Each structure stands twice: as structure tokens, then as C-alpha cells.
Amino acid sequence: MRPDIDSIEARAIDWLIRQRDPAFDDWEGFTDWLGEDPDHAAIYDAVASLDQDLGALPPAAKPMAATVPTTPRRASRRGWFGGAMAAALVAVVGLSTLNPFGSADRIETAAGEQRTIELADGSRIDINGGSVVEIDKDRPRFARLESGEAMFHVVHRDKDPFVVETGSDRIVDLGTAFNVVRRERQTSVAVSEGIVLYNPDRDKVRLLAGKAIEVRDGDRKAPVVQDVDVASIGGWRSGLLVYNGAPLAVVAEDLKRTAGMDVRIAPAAADLSFRGALIIDKNRGRTIADLAALSGTRAQRQGDGWILTR
Missing domain, CATH: 2.60.120.1440 (Jelly Rolls)
Known part of the structure; x- marks a missing residue:
């Protein structure tokens, strides 16, 4: 592997790790890095794909306790930046x-x-x-x-x-x-x-x-x-929703429209806004976990949906 590719791969892994932090907010920098070179998006896609494939292994095959992760997964963000968009x-x-x-x-x-x-x-x-x-x-x-x-x-x-x-x-x-x-x-x-x-x-x-x-x-x-x-723009087609200070009520409306998810906002959280990106995961609970972590709220199951509270 060429040294420059090694460097890009290291940077891609760094982005992936940083995006696991609920406080991560450098989406503009991430997008700029992707646009610098076509290899950046391709290598990030490959790294994220491998990470997600490992995360999809059955519990018996993973060297960790079978508990629900509290840190939102970011790997599936490749749905927009990589080949999953075409699919x-x-x-x-x-x-x-x-x-x-x-x-x-x-x-x-x-x-x-x-x-x-x-x-x-x-x-x-x-x-x-x-x-x-x-x-x-x-x-x-x-x-x-x-x-x-x-x-x-x-x-x-x-x-x-x-x-x-x-x-x-x-x-x-x-x-x-x-x-x-x-x-x-x-x-x-x-x-x-x-x-x-x-x-x-x-x-x-x-x-x-x-x-x-x-x-x-x-x-x-x-x-x-x-x-x-x-x-x-149009990221909903591949399950990517991006916001820059949108009210949580707007995010809930978009989740209903795009994924059929019933998300309600408690009155105490009605004045909160959301900045960041959401992936519509097959496991809708992961999407809600991401939203709660990034918006500083707590998600509680309510019937067939969820309610976000402070």
C-alpha cells in the first residue's frame, strides 16, 4: 500500500472514531476533507463498511458483553458518501x-x-x-x-x-x-x-x-x-438527515415522513434545537439514541414510538 494511501486510511479511521463522540460537531470539516480527493470518500467508505460489518456480527462472535451500546454508531454514515447511495x-x-x-x-x-x-x-x-x-x-x-x-x-x-x-x-x-x-x-x-x-x-x-x-x-x-x-440535499433518499440548528419538532416531523417513526417532543424540550447528522438505521432505536445523544435529551419508549425529554 502506498504511503499516501496509508495516511488517508489513518485519517479516515480518525474521523470515524471522532464521530462516535456525541459532542462531535465538525461536520463541515469532515465534508471538506471528503471533497479534497475522491480517494478520501472511497477509503472512508471502506473503513466505515468494515466497521459496520464487524458491528453486525452475532453477539457470540464478538469479544464483548451483549449489552446495548450507549455510544451512537456512526459507521453507516457511508450511506450518503459511499456506494450505498447508488443502491x-x-x-x-x-x-x-x-x-x-x-x-x-x-x-x-x-x-x-x-x-x-x-x-x-x-x-x-x-x-x-x-x-x-x-x-x-x-x-x-x-x-x-x-x-x-x-x-x-x-x-x-x-x-x-x-x-x-x-x-x-x-x-x-x-x-x-x-x-x-x-x-x-x-x-x-x-x-x-x-x-x-x-x-x-x-x-x-x-x-x-x-x-x-x-x-x-x-x-x-x-x-x-x-x-x-x-x-x-436530498439526503433522505439514502437515509441521511442533516440539520443546522433545526427545532426538534422539525426533526421529529422529518423522521415521521422519512422513516415512519413516531417521535414526540416533551414540552420541556420544545425549545431545543438540533445540529448534526442522523442516519436512519434499520434498528430505529439506534437512530433515536443518536438524536438523544446529539441533542442533549433523553429518549423514552412511548407506545409504538418515543418521547424526547430534557
Whole structure:
């Protein structure tokens, strides 16, 4: 093995170990390191994969007590940064070929269910759980997100822009990929490729890749454009949710939509915010353990779900 590869592997192991600490918050530095060299992501993926495979061994094969770990696992973060992303997309696209929709122009997904639809012009819409998307066969370059979340991958046409409506907002593509969330009286837009125009007839906000906005209905102030990590946009498709100071109630809503998890926030913890990344683990208890550890809360089982308290 070449010395430079040895060094990268050592650094990857260091990142993995540091991410086990609930107080770890250098996600920006981690993302920058991944982007420095394609080998960084590939080697980190291999190290994390090996770590997870060892963690998946049956208890009898592991030289440790068979107790539930209190430290959240970070290895599965490779789901976004590594090859698991491609596998996740293949799985989702496969669902679309079954065409299980009740209506050809209205797609509704249950909590924890994700679907993909291919449009006639070659554009694609990845739809998260708990969402409603409407398309119109007479308007092939149009979609409406009534509620929930969807990632749009749009084939650009100069003379025929693709329009997404949600609430009272209009989003016009300029050849791009972007994620839209429609919560109660609020719209969020984040662009991972290209450019979109937000409300071109009213607000005239131009969003480039790596930019995002959150706007509440009726807000008369101009939308504030924020920087966002491109790698995190649409991360729900591979089970990665990234936040930068989001209220715990928003995180709970996203977990319900993306993973079908019932998470409630106790009144005493309602004012807490969350900064960090969550992996939707097959063992949902691990995801909750991560959230509790990183947010400074305690998770208690409540019926089929959990409640977070201070």
C-alpha cells in the first residue's frame, strides 16, 4: 500500500472514531476533507463498511458483553458518501416500475414510504414519505407538491421551463436538481445542481447550487438565502438527515415522513434545537439514541414510538 494511501486510511479511521463522540460537531470539516480527493470518500467508505460489518456480527462472535451500546454508531454514515447511495436510488427507482399509485396524476405516499416517478420529458421526481404530489398530463413540465417533500431532477429546456408549485409559491427551474419541503404554512427549497428562480413574478430570488431558503406563508420580508452543504440535499433518499440548528419538532416531523417513526417532543424540550447528522438505521432505536445523544435529551419508549425529554 502506498504511503499516501496509508495516511488517508489513518485519517479516515480518525474521523470515524471522532464521530462516535456525541459532542462531535465538525461536520463541515469532515465534508471538506471528503471533497479534497475522491480517494478520501472511497477509503472512508471502506473503513466505515468494515466497521459496520464487524458491528453486525452475532453477539457470540464478538469479544464483548451483549449489552446495548450507549455510544451512537456512526459507521453507516457511508450511506450518503459511499456506494450505498447508488443502491438506495436503484431500490427507489425499482418501486416506480410497479406503478402502485391509486391515481396517475396524484401520488400519495405513506409515512416511511418513498417513490420515484419518471416524467415524459425525462425529468424525475423522488417523493419522500407522507407526501402528496400532483402532476398533469396536459402540462408535462409542471408538478405541484401539496405537502411533504420531493427531490426534482429536471431536464432543462430554454423555451419550456419546468414549474413546481407548492402553497402559494412557484419554483421555476433553469436546468437543475433541487429539494422542496412543504410543511404547515412553510416552504423550504435547496438547490444541489444548477439554478432555480423562487417566485419569479414576486420575490425574484435566484438560487444557485449550494443555496437554500425557508419561507413562511404571509411573510412580507424578502427570503433570506442561506448556504447549505450540497451533499446533504436530498439526503433522505439514502437515509441521511442533516440539520443546522433545526427545532426538534422539525426533526421529529422529518423522521415521521422519512422513516415512519413516531417521535414526540416533551414540552420541556420544545425549545431545543438540533445540529448534526442522523442516519436512519434499520434498528430505529439506534437512530433515536443518536438524536438523544446529539441533542442533549433523553429518549423514552412511548407506545409504538418515543418521547424526547430534557
